[in-house]
Amino acid sequence: MAPLANNHISVDCVVFGFDGSRLNVLLVKRNGEDEKGKYNDRKLPGSLIYLDENLDEAAGRVLSELTGITGMPLVQFKAFSSKDRTSNERDVVWLERAQGERVERIITIAYFAFVKMDAPQLRSLRSDNVEWVAVDEVGTLAFDHNLIIEEALKAVRREADNNRSLLYDLLPKKFTAAQLRMINEIVFGKKLDVRNFHKKLSQLPYVVALEERQKGVAHRAARYYRFDKKAYNNVR
Amino acid sequence: MAPLANNHISVDCVVFGFDGSRLNVLLVKRNGEDEKGKYNDRKLPGSLIYLDENLDEAAGRVLSELTGITGMPLVQFKAFSSKDRTSNERDVVWLERAQGERVERIITIAYFAFVKMDAPQLRSLRSDNVEWVAVDEVGTLAFDHNLIIEEALKAVRREADNNRSLLYDLLPKKFTAAQLRMINEIVFGKKLDVRNFHKKLSQLPYVVALEERQKGVAHRAARYYRFDKKAYNNVR
Numbered sequence: 001m002a003p004l005a006n007n008h009i010s011v012d013c014v015v016f017g018f019d020g021s022r023l024n025v026l027l028v029k030r031n032g033e034d035e036k037g038k039y040n041d042r043k044l045p046g047s048l049i050y051l052d053e054n055l056d057e058a059a060g061r062v063l064s065e066l067t068g069i070t071g072m073p074l075v076q077f078k079a080f081s082s083k084d085r086t087s088n089e090r091d092v093v094w095l096e097r098a099q100g101e102r103v104e105r106i107i108t109i110a111y112f113a114f115v116k117m118d119a120p121q122l123r124s125l126r127s128d129n130v131e132w133v134a135v136d137e138v139g140t141l142a143f144d145h146n147l148i149i150e151e152a153l154k155a156v157r158r159e160a161d162n163n164r165s166l167l168y169d170l171l172p173k174k175f176t177a178a179q180l181r182m183i184n185e186i187v188f189g190k191k192l193d194v195r196n197f198h199k200k201l202s203q204l205p206y207v208v209a210l211e212e213r214q215k216g217v218a219h220r221a222a223r224y225y226r227f228d229k230k231a232y233n234n235v236r
Numbered sequence: 237m238a239p240l241a242n243n244h245i246s247v248d249c250v251v252f253g254f255d256g257s258r259l260n261v262l263l264v265k266r267n268g269e270d271e272k273g274k275y276n277d278r279k280l281p282g283s284l285i286y287l288d289e290n291l292d293e294a295a296g297r298v299l300s301e302l303t304g305i306t307g308m309p310l311v312q313f314k315a316f317s318s319k320d321r322t323s324n325e326r327d328v329v330w331l332e333r334a335q336g337e338r339v340e341r342i343i344t345i346a347y348f349a350f351v352k353m354d355a356p357q358l359r360s361l362r363s364d365n366v367e368w369v370a371v372d373e374v375g376t377l378a379f380d381h382n383l384i385i386e387e388a389l390k391a392v393r394r395e396a397d398n399n400r401s402l403l404y405d406l407l408p409k410k411f412t413a414a415q416l417r418m419i420n421e422i423v424f425g426k427k428l429d430v431r432n433f434h435k436k437l438s439q440l441p442y443v444v445a446l447e448e449r450q451k452g453v454a455h456r457a458a459r460y461y462r463f464d465k466k467a468y469n470n471v472r
C-alpha cells in the first residue's frame with residue numbers, strides 16, 4: 001500500500017486590484033539563491049498553516065503578515081494538489097530555508113479578494129515587500145502560482161456571473177462608464193461595443209450618474225457614476 | 237511560534253441522486269465501538285489520500301473503493317478545516333483503528349457528483365456497504381459530514397444557476413414535468429407554481445415532449461420529456 005500523505009498545507013491569496021485601465025494582482029518579492037547564484041522573482045502572498053488555525057484564519061494571517069493588509073474579505077475557491085507543485089528545485093530550497101524544515105509535498109488552498117486600489121486597507125501596504133503587477137505581465141512565478149491566478153480569474157468570472165455587485169468592489173467609489181466597461185471586458189474576457197454599453201448602462205437602476213466630472217484629463221472630461229448597492233439588491 | 241500543521245488530508249464525496257420525488261445522498265455504513273458499546277451510523281464516502289496521488293485522483297479512487305462506482309465526474313467544491321472536525325472521540329477512535337496510525341488533525345477536500353439513479357455506473361453499487369438516504373433524513377453523520385452536505389447543496393445551487401443542464405444529470409432520461417419541477421424546487425429551495433411551471437416548460441426549446449406516457453400509475457398518466465443538450469447549448 002502506498003504511504004499516506006502527511007502533507008504540509010498552505011494557503012495562497014490572489015488579491016486583484018483595478019488601476020483604472022488594467023487588472024493587477026498583488027505579488028510578494030522573493031529573493032533567493034540557487035546553483036546559478038542570487039535571483040529575484042515573485043510569488044503570491046502565501047505560507048504554510050499552523051496547527052491551531054483553520055484555513056480562513058491562516059489566509060487572513062498570512063496576507064496580513066506578508067502585505068500589511070488586514071480585514072480583507074477572502075473567498076476560498078480551490079485546492080491545488082498536483083504532485084508537480086514542488087518540482088522546481090529552486091522553490092523547494094527556498095521553502096526549506098524559510099521554514100527550517102524538510103518539505104515533502106504541499107497542498108495549497110487558494111483564496112481570492114477584490115480590492116479598490118484606493119481602499120483604506122491598502123494604506124498600510126508593505127511596499128518594500130509587495131508590488132502590484134498587471135495580470136498579463138506577471139511572468140513566471142514561483143510554484144504553480146501562474147496556474148492559481150488563472151483559476152482565480154475563472155472563479156471570479158463564475159462569481160460575478162451570479163453577482164454583478166462584485167465588479168463594483170474593484171472600481172473606485174466614483175468611476176467612469178469607460179472604467180465600468182473595461183472591468184466587464186476584463187472579467188468576462190470579451191470586448192464590448194462602446195455605444196451599446198452606454199445604452200445598457202443608462203437602464204441599470206443601480207448605476208447612478210453623478211453631477212461631477214473628471215478633472216485634469218487631456219481628453220473630454222467623463223462623467224462619474226456610483227454604484228447603489230441597495231438598488232442593486234432590490235432588482236436582483 | 238505555533239507548530240506548523242502537518243496534516244493528514246482526506247477527500248469526501250457527496251453523491252446526489254433523485255429518486256423521482258426526493259433528493260438522496262449516497263452514504264457509507266459505519267460499524268464501530270465506543271465506550272457505550274457497538275454502534276452503527278453513517279458517513280460520506282471518503283478517506284485519507286496517498287502520497288502519490290492528487291486530490292482528484294484520490295476522490296475517484298476512494299469513491300470506487302467504498303461504493304463500487306467508477307467513472308463518475310466529481311466536482312471539487314470546498315476545503316473543510318475546522319479544528320473541531322475531529323472533536324468527536326468516536327470519530328477519532330474509528331479513524332485510528334481504520335488507518336492504524338495516530339491522527340492529529342484532518343483537512344478534507346469535498347467533491348460533489350450528480351447521478352441518474354438508473355445510471356449504468358450504479359449497477360455495481362456495493363449495496364452491502366452503502367445506501368441512498370433522503371437528504372432531509374440523514375440524521376447525525378460522522379465528523380462534520382452534515383455540514384459538508386449542506387455546503388454541497390449550496391455549491392450545486394450556484395453551479396445550477398450558471399448551468400441549468402446540471403439538473404438534467406439528476407433526472408432519468410425520460411422524465412415528467414412534475415419531476416423536473418420537483419428537482420428545480422429541491423435545488424433552488426423554493427416551491428414553484430404548477431401552472432406557471434408548465435407554461436414556462438413549453439417555451440424551453442431544449443425540453444422535448446415525447447409521445448410516450450407513464451405506465452401503470454394510479455393517477456392520470458403523465459407525458460414524458462427528454463433533455464436536448466444540443467438545443468440547450470445553442471440557446472445558452
